Amino acid sequence: MKFQLLSLVSLLLTATTAAPSPAKPKTFDVMALRSASPIHFAQVSAAKSGLFLNLPAQNATCKGGQSSDHATFYVENEELVLYSCEGVKQKVFVDRSGMGQGIVGYITGDAPLPRYGELKGWKVDADQNLWFKDTALIACPSSIDGSWRIWLGLGLQKPGGNEGCLGFTARTLPNAKPVSCRYTQL
Template identity: 70%
Template sequence: MMLLQTISTLSLLVASAIAAPQKAPATFDVMALRSASPIHFAQVSAAKGGLFLNLPHSNATCEGKSSGHATLYIEGEELVLYSCKGEKQKVFVDRSGMGQGVVRYVTGEQALPRYAELKGWATDKNKNLNFKGTGFVACPHSIDDSWSLWLDVGLGQPGGNKGCLGFTARELENKKPVGCRYTQ
């Protein structure tokens, strides 16, 4: 009898856990902090498989009126773009000698580059985004005169860029995210 009650209780717990609504992820936008620079207070945008500051148009397809900035969330140490229903768009870094800290994203089951890393994203106690404790640099003269984002792997001027600046990537809570599918 006791075994039957235990099994019954466990069944109810499992059923309620399965039926419980999924908690929405904590979504946020990201703003660059670098005093006295052209990127200070610039927000991160996503387009053409990369992340940028001061990008005038992302050309994303959105489910409503978008701010033009990328909205993100962290799921199990992976950084995910808040996308339209369907395929996820996940952000990766390549810290290898070839990647030099490039920050990009893939859609769905798209193949990752050889040394791409998806897991390691976090925000610290001050709400600063990082990858395995490492911050970022932004490099000018990218698409539409924007600044491309790179992980700071100690190169200062990754990818042959000139004029790159280190910055703090501050998380800005976004309680009303708009799902978008960002261009590849």
């Protein structure tokens, strides 16, 4: 009886002193909605420090040798983060300056932001659409491997000198089983 009581007390003490595991972020994928266009239903990929639509291969290094043909994200403190269960975060920035013209990219860990780069301002609205400071995204053709590079829609005719850009709705899709990946840098 004494042994059972000691075992029970030990079990209770272990249960109450164990640190709770951190909450898993609400992860999602992003799909472009732009009817009657080559980007309609295209999922967002991450590669070479940028975000793309219709990228054939993002060449990310994923946990367990898995692969993913699109990127997975979460929003934390108004920052858009590429999903990885590893310690170093990859965060998405926007450069709305005259030099950046709305370019969207990402940095890894403590890498410096572009001079006018901004991390905070991302949100998912009630309709499950992704925005940066209430501004929608656009995509411009003729990027790497025939993909479309993602920019912030600042109303410029040719952001970064690109022609034929299309605005789109960035619809988030819940992803309950995300693949943990590290995306390539420039």
